[in-house]
Amino acid sequence: MSSHIIESGNTAAALGVKLCRVQVIAAYPITPQTPLTEKLSELVDSQEMEAQYIPVESEHSALAVCIAASSTGARAFTATSANGLLYMHEQIHWAAGARLPLVMCVVNRGVGAPWTIWNDHQDSISQRDTGWIQLYVNDHQQIIDGVIKAYRLAESVMIPVMVCYDGYLLSHTHMPFEVPSQEAVDSFLPPYRPDYALDPKRPANLNTVTLPDTRVDTEGRTAHGYMEIRSLLHEDLQRAVEVYQDVEAGFRDTFGRGGEALFEHYRCEDAEYVAVALGSLSHNLRDVVDTLREAGVPAGVMSIHLYRPFPARQIASFLSPAKGVIVFEKALSYGYEGALCSDIKAALLTHARSRADLPFVHNYILGLGGREIKTSQLVEAMTASCKAGAASHDGVRWIGLKL
C-alpha cells in the first residue's frame, strides 16, 4: 500500500532510493545533502534497507565506489551538492563515458568562492556537458517519483542520471507526499541486470586506452574508436528524450500521477508571455502569473524537467507561438548569459516554424547564493519585460541585486 506522509525533501529522496532497492550507496556529507545520506545510513543500519553503505573519504571516491559497483553489476547511488559535485567532475565524465546507469541526487547549492551554503543552480548547470541526463524537480512528490523514474530511465539507456532539487527550499522543508508501495515500484523497476558486468568467467578489460581511429580485434572484427564511442553516447542521449516520455507514461500507468515528462506548464494555453525556469522557482512563478493575469497580461510558466538531453524541438514548438519568453535562472555562464537562456534561443532558432516571428527572449539572473526571491520582484520583472518587448533587453538583468 502507498502511504501519505509529511517529510523533508531529503527524506523523500532517501525513501525513493530505498524503494528502488539500491544495492550500493556511497556518500560524503555536504550541506544541504547531508540529511539524505544520514537517512540512508539509518535505513541500512536498521535493516529496513538491504544495501552496502560506504562512508567514503571524499566525493571523488563516492563516485568511484558507484562506478566500480555498477561495473560489477550492482545498482548504485550517491548524492552531493555544490563543491562536492565539482570535486566529482572527472568521475562524472567517466561514469557517462563508461555508460553506467547510476543515479545521483544533486541538492542544488551555490559554489565557492566565496563560500555559500545556500541554494542556486550553478553546481549542476556547470555539469550539463558531461553526458549525464539531468532532471530538475519542483516539489517533494517529484523528488521521490523522480528517483524512481531516474533508475528506470538510466537502466533503459545505460546513461547516468542526476536528479536535481533545490537545497533548503525543498531539501529541508517538510511537505506532504505519497510514498508508493514496494510492490508497485518493483513492478515498475525490475532488478538491474546489465548485459555485461565484470566477471572472471567472462573476462573483459573495461575503459581501456582507445586510439583516434577504429581498430580490429584479435578475430578481425573492427571495434569502435574513441569518437564512435562518444558519438553513440550522444545518439543514445538524444534517444533518451523519447525513452523518458515512455518511462513517464509507464509511471503514470503504474502510480496514477505524473505524465509531464519533458516540462510542465501553467496557464500557458493562450499565453503571450511565458516565464521559463528550473526547479521550485517555477512554482513561485505560478503566483506571479496569477497576478499578471489579474492585471490582464496573458502570461504562463514553463518548468523544464528534462534539461539534458535538451528536448529542443518540443520546447521550441511549445514556446514559438508566444510573443515573449522570459528565462529566470539561478545560474550564469559567466561572461555571457544563463545557459538555459542560450539553449532556448538556439532551440527557437533551429526549430521554430518561422524565423520572422520568433518570440523575444529575456534573461533574468536571481537567487544566487540563496538571495531571497520576492514574488513582487518577479512580478516587476515580468511586467517590465512584457511591456518593453523585443527591443529593450541587452544582456542579463539581475533581480534583487544591491550594488
Added chain:
Amino acid sequence: MQPKTTILSLPEEEFVNPGTRACAGCGLGIAYRVALKAVGRDAILIVPPSCLTVLQGLYPVAATRLPCLNVTFASTAAAATGMVAALKALGRKDTRVVAWAGDGGTADIGLQALSGAAERGDDFLFICYDNEGYMNTGVQRSGTTPMGAVTANTLKGKLQQKKDVPAIMAAHNLSYVATCSAAFPLDLYEKVVKALGMSGVKYLHIQIPCPPGWGYDPKYTVKIGKLAVETGMFTLYEAEHGVVRLTGASRKLADKRSLVPVSEYFRAQSRFSLVDEEAIRQIQSEIEGRWQAVFDRAGDGEEA
C-alpha cells in the same frame, strides 16, 4: 610448514598473454605475471592510468586474461571498495579484488583514497608497483623517486627522500603489509598468497626496476633489482598484524651480516650519474647504521 615455493611449484596457468606493450626488460612484466599466478582465476583487477594500462594493451585487445576495470588516477582504492561492496551485495563471496597502481597512483594522487579504504577496512589487495617515478609519462619525479635521481623534472637530481609508503600503510594497522621486488618473484608469489588469506586492505609494495627510467641496459633488470636488495637500499619484509619480519634475500643479508657496497647499485644506473662519491659514502653510512640495528637484534636472538 608450507612446502617451499620454487619456480617449478608455481601454477602453470598464465593470466598474462605474451606480446604485451611493456618496454623491453620491464620489471613489471615479471611481477605482474608471477603475482597473477598467485591471485588465480577468480579475481577482478582495478588499474588506474599507469605503465600497466600500457602493458595491458590498446582497445579492443587486452593482454590480461582476468577482468579488469580501468579507473581514474586518484580513485583506485575507492573503486576497489565499490567493487567489494557490489560483490557482497550480489552474493559473489569468492571473487577477489586486486588493485594494481603505480607509485604515482599510490603514493601521490591515489594516497587519499587508499588511506580512506584502509581506514574503513574494505577487503581487497592493493599492489603498488614502484618503478620510482612517473615512467608512463616520460620519467618525472614521484614521491617515491629516491634522492639524487635525475628525472625529466629533477634535472639536477631529486633533492628529497623517497616517501616510505609501506610505513604509511602500516600506520593504518593493516593485517598485512609487505615489500617485494620484481627480481625476487618467488618471495613475491608467497606474499601475494599470504595477503589473499588475510582480511581488510592488504598492501604489497613491489620495487620494479625500469630500464628507460633508471638508465641501464634492459638485460640487467633482475641484476639491478637484486642489487637494490643486496646493498640494503631496498628491504624485503612483511608485517603480519604489525609484527615485522625480514624475508628472502633481506633475511639472508641479516644472517650473513654483510652488505654489497651501495656504489655498485648507484654506478649501474645513469639516473644517479650526478650523485658524487661523497654522497654515496653518506648513503652507505646511513644504510650501514640502519642494518647494524638489524644485525644487533639478530645477534640478540630476536627475529630480525
